[in-house]
Every structure is written in C-alpha cells, then in structure tokens.
Amino acid sequence: MLNLKKMTLAFVTAVALTGFAGGTAQDASASAYSTVSSTSMTKTAYHKKSTSGAVYNASHTKVVAKLKSYPNTTWYATKKVTLKHNGKKAVYYKVKNGAGTKSGIVWHKYVVKGAAPFGLKYAKAAVAYDADSNKTVWSKNGNTARPIASVSKIMTLYLVQEKAAGSSGSWSSKVNTSYSGLKRMGLDSACGGFRFTKNSYTVKQLFDAALIDSSNNAAIALGQWVAGGSTPTANKKFITMMNSQADEWGLKHTNFVSSSGLEQSDLRTFGYSIGGSDANMVSANDVAIIADHLITDFPSTLTTAKVKSMTLSGQTLYNYNNMLPGRKYYSASLNVDGLKTGYTPKAGYCFVGTGQKSGHNRIITVVLHDENEFTETKSIMNMAYNKNLL
Incomplete structure (x- = not known):
C-alpha cells in the first residue's frame, strides 16, 4: 500500500532542492551573487563591529573567517565592491588581515573604520x-x-x-x-x-x-x-x-x-x-x-x-x-x-x-x-x- 504522506513530503523536498515545480525550472542563478562594480580605494583599516558577520570568498559562496573569531584583527580594505543578490545591491569591502593569511569580502556594515583594539584571547x-x-x-x-x-x-x-x-x-x-x-x-x-x-x-x-x-x-x-x-x-x-x-x-x-x-x-x-x-x-x-x-x-x-x-x-x-x-x-x-x-x-x-x-x-x-x-x-x-x- 502506498504511503501518500511520505510521497507528498518527498515531492516537496525535491522541489525545494532542485528548484523545479509543476515541470517549470526556476532561474538557477537567481540566488547567486553577481558583481555590479568594483573600485579601488586607499588602503583603510577596519575591524569587526559586533559578533555578527563573516568574511566571504569573492563569489560569496564560502565563509573565509567568522568575525567573532577575530575580535582583535585589523582588516585592511583596498577595494569597494558592489554585489547584487535577489535583485538587491549591497556594498562590500575587499579585505585582508595584517598577516596576509585571510582575505575576502565583507559587508560594509559588519565592520567599522579603524585598527582593532589590542586584546588577548586566553590570558585572564x-x-x-x-x-x-x-x-x-x-x-x-x-x-x-x-x-x-x-x-x-x-x-x-x-x-x-x-x-x-x-x-x-x-x-x-x-x-x-x-x-x-x-x-x-x-x-x-x-x-x-x-x-x-x-x-x-x-x-x-x-x-x-x-x-x-x-x-x-x-x-x-x-x-x-x-x-x-x-x-x-x-x-x-x-x-x-x-x-x-x-x-x-x-x-x-x-x-x-x-x-x-x-x-x-x-x-x-x-x-x-x-x-x-x-x-x-x-x-x-x-x-x-x-x-x-x-x-x-x-x-x-x-x-x-x-x-x-x-x-x-x-x-x-x-x-x-x-x-x-x-x-x-x-x-x-x-x-x-x-x-x-x-x-x-x-x-x-x-x-x-x-x-x-x-x-x-x-x-x-x-x-x-x-x-x-x-x-x-x-x-x-x-x-x-x-x-x-x-
């Protein structure tokens, strides 16, 4: 005997994962980030504004660094990048830490201008x-x-x-x-x-x-x-x-x-x-x-x-x-x-x-x-x- 409840759940899940519904394919690029513009800027120091946010790779598909894990890191911005996502535009900075070991883009509202205050993670x-x-x-x-x-x-x-x-x-x-x-x-x-x-x-x-x-x-x-x-x-x-x-x-x-x-x-x-x-x-x-x-x-x-x-x-x-x-x-x-x-x-x-x-x-x-x-x-x-x- 067929279990209609399970079949319905499987169908809904497939729709969510593949983007197809009623035999019509959705635009696969609708949720992707695209670069609208990129302009160079004078190298400027920024640091995290709060515990929110992350530095992403250039295509905004992978987290490079969660900002809460870098409370005392200064990020140096060299470019202002405008990205488009789901029809909306947002300004990002292309940044790199001082040691040059982490780099990517970060939404401008996740950081604040200025060098990060010095601090220690472990010492009481x-x-x-x-x-x-x-x-x-x-x-x-x-x-x-x-x-x-x-x-x-x-x-x-x-x-x-x-x-x-x-x-x-x-x-x-x-x-x-x-x-x-x-x-x-x-x-x-x-x-x-x-x-x-x-x-x-x-x-x-x-x-x-x-x-x-x-x-x-x-x-x-x-x-x-x-x-x-x-x-x-x-x-x-x-x-x-x-x-x-x-x-x-x-x-x-x-x-x-x-x-x-x-x-x-x-x-x-x-x-x-x-x-x-x-x-x-x-x-x-x-x-x-x-x-x-x-x-x-x-x-x-x-x-x-x-x-x-x-x-x-x-x-x-x-x-x-x-x-x-x-x-x-x-x-x-x-x-x-x-x-x-x-x-x-x-x-x-x-x-x-x-x-x-x-x-x-x-x-x-x-x-x-x-x-x-x-x-x-x-x-x-x-x-x-x-x-x-x-």
Missing part, C-alpha cells in the same frame, strides 16, 4: 611594563590578584640575592637540605624538580635549580636559609618576609602563603602548609613590579635566567622558557632573555617575560592563566614596540 590577566620608566603601558585586569604558581619564585629569589649580597651570606654559603619533607618533595614527580641527594648545597646551586628548573624544594630551602633556619618554622618566617617586602614596595594586590608557588593543598603533604589562603594571590601588575626590582637590583639574574639547560649534581636542570634562542617561540628582534614560567591547575599557565628590542626600553610582560602563554607574550611585546609604548 596581563600587563606590559616599561622597566626603564617603571610604569605599566598596557593592561588587562592588571590589578586583579590571581594565583601565580612558580612565578612566585621571583620574590623568593630577590630576597635570596639580597642576603647573598650582604654581610650575612654569599653564593658559596651552605644551605641545609636535610629536612625529610623537602627530600620527599624532590622525589615527587608533580611537586619536585631537583632531588636532594645531599644534606646541603650552596646558595648558588639551589638558586640555579629554583630559577632554571623551577625546583620547589630548592626555593623553599633557600627561603628557610634567608630566614635563618632549615625547617617549616623558618619557612613560615620567610613568607612573612615576602609579604613585608611587598608592603615596602607598596604592592596593594599581593599576598604570599608559599615561597615556591605550590598551593597549600600540595604543600600540606610535605609539612609546609601555613594555613590561610590556598594559593599566592598576586596581580599581574604587582608581578611586573617584583620582576623589575629583581632584574634592576640584581641584573646578573638574567645571566642565569637565559640558561636553557645545565647539569647540577648529576641532574639536568631544564628551562621551560620557550622564548629563549633556539626554542619554538624565539624571536631575534624581541631578544627575550628571561624570566620565569609557572603552572598549577589552579593558576593555569603563567609567564613573566623580559627582553629589550634594539632602540627601545626594556619590557617586562606578565600573562596569568593563559593557554598560549608564549604566543600571547610575543603578541604583547610586538604590540608595545609597534605602538612605541616604550
């Missing part, structure tokens, strides 16, 4: 800081305190160098590393970084392990040395010193509870939880200021920070800064020579970078909780130099 907070004039030149949520993971070590290493440069210590001073919690931490695949196979190391050895390889147990041992001890009691005293230094510098969005950047939930296993907040909470702007003090007061820090790898006590220290020469995100013009990476699940990927392009002031950049920390750091640096912000 970020700053660009002029290390010569000591000021922030660009910011995204720069004064919002966030977990900063191992970036915290830049404050620890500042206080270490301060003591090493004084009368009470030196690079060759011995640091007690016998505490069982630190030894267990060094053996932990997630929280370690440098195995303590001896009961003491020099300040310089642990400094290298903490800065190059981001060793957490090395950073904690150094902090205890600064505070005059070798147990969690000295660690707690050192964290008070970290916060006092932040207060002295006038940092308003900084609170330390860890000398290494590990969170309390991890430190508790090794006897180093001091209570209070789970993580160090520091704003991107305050991180930049700490970094500025570190490399200004102790410029030799950068000599260590740009070491890509080295062997210490039979172990390899590996620097995870992928903007150094020979690494994936290296750029010769940016001349990045530091400074510190960081990661925990709570903090996300963090990075404080620094470098000095020829003819410009030294830049310090900070990105916090960023899925593409090196790509976006590179973008910030290029933007700041291209706009002559420093």
Whole structure:
C-alpha cells in the first residue's frame, strides 16, 4: 500500500532542492551573487563591529573567517565592491588581515573604520611594563590578584640575592637540605624538580635549580636559609618576609602563603602548609613590579635566567622558557632573555617575560592563566614596540 504522506513530503523536498515545480525550472542563478562594480580605494583599516558577520570568498559562496573569531584583527580594505543578490545591491569591502593569511569580502556594515583594539584571547590577566620608566603601558585586569604558581619564585629569589649580597651570606654559603619533607618533595614527580641527594648545597646551586628548573624544594630551602633556619618554622618566617617586602614596595594586590608557588593543598603533604589562603594571590601588575626590582637590583639574574639547560649534581636542570634562542617561540628582534614560567591547575599557565628590542626600553610582560602563554607574550611585546609604548 502506498504511503501518500511520505510521497507528498518527498515531492516537496525535491522541489525545494532542485528548484523545479509543476515541470517549470526556476532561474538557477537567481540566488547567486553577481558583481555590479568594483573600485579601488586607499588602503583603510577596519575591524569587526559586533559578533555578527563573516568574511566571504569573492563569489560569496564560502565563509573565509567568522568575525567573532577575530575580535582583535585589523582588516585592511583596498577595494569597494558592489554585489547584487535577489535583485538587491549591497556594498562590500575587499579585505585582508595584517598577516596576509585571510582575505575576502565583507559587508560594509559588519565592520567599522579603524585598527582593532589590542586584546588577548586566553590570558585572564596581563600587563606590559616599561622597566626603564617603571610604569605599566598596557593592561588587562592588571590589578586583579590571581594565583601565580612558580612565578612566585621571583620574590623568593630577590630576597635570596639580597642576603647573598650582604654581610650575612654569599653564593658559596651552605644551605641545609636535610629536612625529610623537602627530600620527599624532590622525589615527587608533580611537586619536585631537583632531588636532594645531599644534606646541603650552596646558595648558588639551589638558586640555579629554583630559577632554571623551577625546583620547589630548592626555593623553599633557600627561603628557610634567608630566614635563618632549615625547617617549616623558618619557612613560615620567610613568607612573612615576602609579604613585608611587598608592603615596602607598596604592592596593594599581593599576598604570599608559599615561597615556591605550590598551593597549600600540595604543600600540606610535605609539612609546609601555613594555613590561610590556598594559593599566592598576586596581580599581574604587582608581578611586573617584583620582576623589575629583581632584574634592576640584581641584573646578573638574567645571566642565569637565559640558561636553557645545565647539569647540577648529576641532574639536568631544564628551562621551560620557550622564548629563549633556539626554542619554538624565539624571536631575534624581541631578544627575550628571561624570566620565569609557572603552572598549577589552579593558576593555569603563567609567564613573566623580559627582553629589550634594539632602540627601545626594556619590557617586562606578565600573562596569568593563559593557554598560549608564549604566543600571547610575543603578541604583547610586538604590540608595545609597534605602538612605541616604550
């Protein structure tokens, strides 16, 4: 038995798809776009007006780029094109992005004249800081305190160098590393970084392990040395010193509870939880200021920070800064020579970078909780130099 309902539905569908009805063919080109006119124009910058719209290929049959996916892209128009569609005319611009990787036509009402505002897609907070004039030149949520993971070590290493440069210590001073919690931490695949196979190391050895390889147990041992001890009691005293230094510098969005950047939930296993907040909470702007003090007061820090790898006590220290020469995100013009990476699940990927392009002031950049920390750091640096912000 024939199913008339299904036959009728099939017929209607066929009409819709083929454009035939009652045996009469519709004009197959009626819904196509045709070019009415095309005139050259002075190269003009545009950016997206809202989340609507897209850049299409010249025949308007394929989407080249959805504008909502390019919130900070500047499109350069070189032609004004009038297209006709279903009897109506519309003005389009022939555009190309700055990198030249995307090009096509875009309806003129989907864009607005002017370069796109600079922004970052992934970083929850970020700053660009002029290390010569000591000021922030660009910011995204720069004064919002966030977990900063191992970036915290830049404050620890500042206080270490301060003591090493004084009368009470030196690079060759011995640091007690016998505490069982630190030894267990060094053996932990997630929280370690440098195995303590001896009961003491020099300040310089642990400094290298903490800065190059981001060793957490090395950073904690150094902090205890600064505070005059070798147990969690000295660690707690050192964290008070970290916060006092932040207060002295006038940092308003900084609170330390860890000398290494590990969170309390991890430190508790090794006897180093001091209570209070789970993580160090520091704003991107305050991180930049700490970094500025570190490399200004102790410029030799950068000599260590740009070491890509080295062997210490039979172990390899590996620097995870992928903007150094020979690494994936290296750029010769940016001349990045530091400074510190960081990661925990709570903090996300963090990075404080620094470098000095020829003819410009030294830049310090900070990105916090960023899925593409090196790509976006590179973008910030290029933007700041291209706009002559420093």
